[in-house]
Amino acid sequence: GENVEQHPSTLSVQEGDSAVIKCTYSDSASNYFPWYKQELGKGPQLIIDIRSNVGEKKDQRIAVTLNKTAKHFSLHITETQPEDSAVYFCAASLHNAGKSTFGDGTTLTVKP
């Protein structure tokens, strides 16, 4: 089955700096890669996603890149703010209605 690895497990940045979280996946058939933000006591919230026919997608301060050949994808957050502090999960799906396999999560701390 699919295996998703996520790095780093913790990331601390100064407010205004950029943060990058990286994930690799094992199944070349995966074609949908969402990113979720989880705040304390809440469920994961979809923040951005990318499909395998796209190499990069941007939404304001967040962007995701996908390298299908290398089977890795990354989340980039620019101009970080304290409210970006949360646990971020990447995930991979084989098809549009199937299960998602999650990475282990990255705890991002943005210091004011």
Place this chain on the structure above:
Amino acid sequence: EPEVTQTPSHQVTQMGQEVILRCVPISNHLYFYWYRQILGQKVEFLVSFYNNEISEKSEIFDDQFSVERPDGSNFTLKIRSTKLEDSAMYFCASSGSGRDYGYTFGSGTRLTVV
């Protein structure tokens, strides 16, 4: 913005008891899921549900687990005889079709088995 609603937010149960966790998915979504998250660990897939039947399930989802969509709005997860290791946050999610792939998760039910 549409939400996935889960009840209760916290459930404490004795080992061996049955529990039912309830979810109201987004009304026009077609795919429904249960995931769990043991404290501090990754989110783990339990089961997916489409067209009134299970479409996929994980090894975790053994005979002690069952899901049901008893009416047009609710989606339930039943654990027949709870074990201590079932203690976790249980998240319900739903997703649409076409380009609306992404999950919308509920806020979860914290299940504590004592």
